[in-house]
Amino acid sequence: MPVTYKVDKFEGPLDLLLQLIEREELDITEVSLTKVADQFVAYVRKQQDKILPEELADFLVIAARLVYMKSRMLLPEFLDQELEEGPDLATQLRLYQQFVHASHEINRMWNRSHVSFPRERKPVRSLTAAFAPPPGVTVDILREVMQIVIDRLAPVAKIPEAALKRVITIQDKIRELGDRLRKHAKLTFANFMGRVRDKSEAVVSFLALLELVKQRVVTVEQKDMFEDIEIAAHDLDRLADLQPEFV
Amino acid sequence: MATPSLESKIEAVLFAGARPFTVKRLAELCEVSLKDVEEALDGLEKQLENTAVMIQRAGNEVQFVTRPEHAKLVQQVVRDEIMGELSRPSLEALTILAYRGPLTRPEIEQIRGVHSSIILRNLMMRGLVEEKEDSRLGQPIYSVTFDFIRHLGLKGVDGLPDYDELRGNQNVEDVLKDLDPEPLTKAENAEATKRMTV
């Protein structure tokens, strides 16, 4: 079933999500979020090239939370602590929506140029009595300040590079999971997730796992409710030519 | 000649200084308490009611500005340095800071759901956002500037539509509470990077 989703240019994952919900004229609830989950994921997949690399991780986090919410509805016992933490996505999105609406009003105020002005400040030189050196400023202080200015620039100058490195691709995760299954044959979900360092890595791991399940590379089994989920290799040979589709 | 009133002194300072003054500095200059200054500012505000000038506040700073209804006329005699349209991300960040500031960068990002360091830097370069002297959890905190507020023709951020509602919003508290107070250390970051790029 070919689907085309038309959304305006979007600024970030919450913006995209909000546009999808508002286009469907839905209120922001858990249920409406799961309704647009597939569209969101499809959109991110299709638009991956246009999303700035430093923002891709942010999109993945939201994608994972949506997919997680959806799978929780199907498999209520499928619980991940990392993804359960924090305010729910609906609350976050409602808040974002309020600020977006307020920003439209601010934009109107900005553009009507109903501006206040302070007094113009006197032309510089008319006030220059004489050279007024700053007390306590020495060459060593200048050196120190210059070093601080330079150090502060480091992150700015390197942002694109660092952000690119921050993006953990699903493919990497799939490869990692595959490697570990080759070595151990079996693995538990907690065990797999236990190695992640932050939330974005957790969600990407989760997405990678779902992908492998969907493509029947691995099987997952849960013997009892509340028990950990076991991941087992099903057809690891397929891993080589797997084209991850995100979900 | 009678001793000038405190209102009158503060008026002279704000008028001649032609820049924002903190309430504290005004108190020092006039040799009175902070409370005296606050009261005098209220009195001054009343005196100015039917004039072309008003007191504008941003945080604990005050300055004199013309009332917005004179914008067209005044624009002909002074230069406005901060013109131009605002992009969507700029607007979002400014709105969040105006209603909910001062905030740290992670706090802004938590609300916007997207990286905001570049947009903050751009806004600071345009003079619409400033880094405050103090910090929170080791992070610098940001707020909107006088220039931004006066460009909207407001006396202060509390003149924004639905200010109390948006500022006091419980959702904001919940969303911000979720912020991890401990970002990855440098070493951890380097380690994570290494693993990711192999």
Added chain:
Amino acid sequence: MATPSLESKIEAVLFAGARPFTVKRLAELCEVSLKDVEEALDGLEKQLENTAVMIQRAGNEVQFVTRPEHAKLVQQVVRDEIMGELSRPSLEALTILAYRGPLTRPEIEQIRGVHSSIILRNLMMRGLVEEKEDSRLGQPIYSVTFDFIRHLGLKGVDGLPDYDELRGNQNVEDVLKDLDPEPLTKAENAEATKRMTV
């Protein structure tokens, strides 16, 4: 909103303009007759009676000034700005100009990441920074004054500690390069993204 009165209009112009205006110019700006302006000025004078501000006339020019009884206070305000310690942002701008100058304002702002026009003005007022004769890309360029260099006990800026190293710093070069009018195109950006995420 009622139309502002002529008094109020003239008040706005004199306040914000902060310089002498001829009666003729005021009449043009407010689109009224000379006589109307004269009458409005008389009215304004009465309104200002109990404030710290008055209208000063010289020939056919008028301007707002503070009343003489506030002279001492106003001097203190001006001295504040000219003497005394440099604020942190001012010190940074001064340092950047010392090590990496001469630079245009956009270049300084690119390095500091903060709007700097008022700071530059203050530094010039104190005789620490000067505008050079030439310009770059239509922007005036600034450098530290010889007075300041001599005050530091140096013969030239190259006597600053670690001058060559700090002046040629790569971080600084990188952000200055970003000022170039040609950032990455969308297509290039997309290309970069693709390479990283496949």
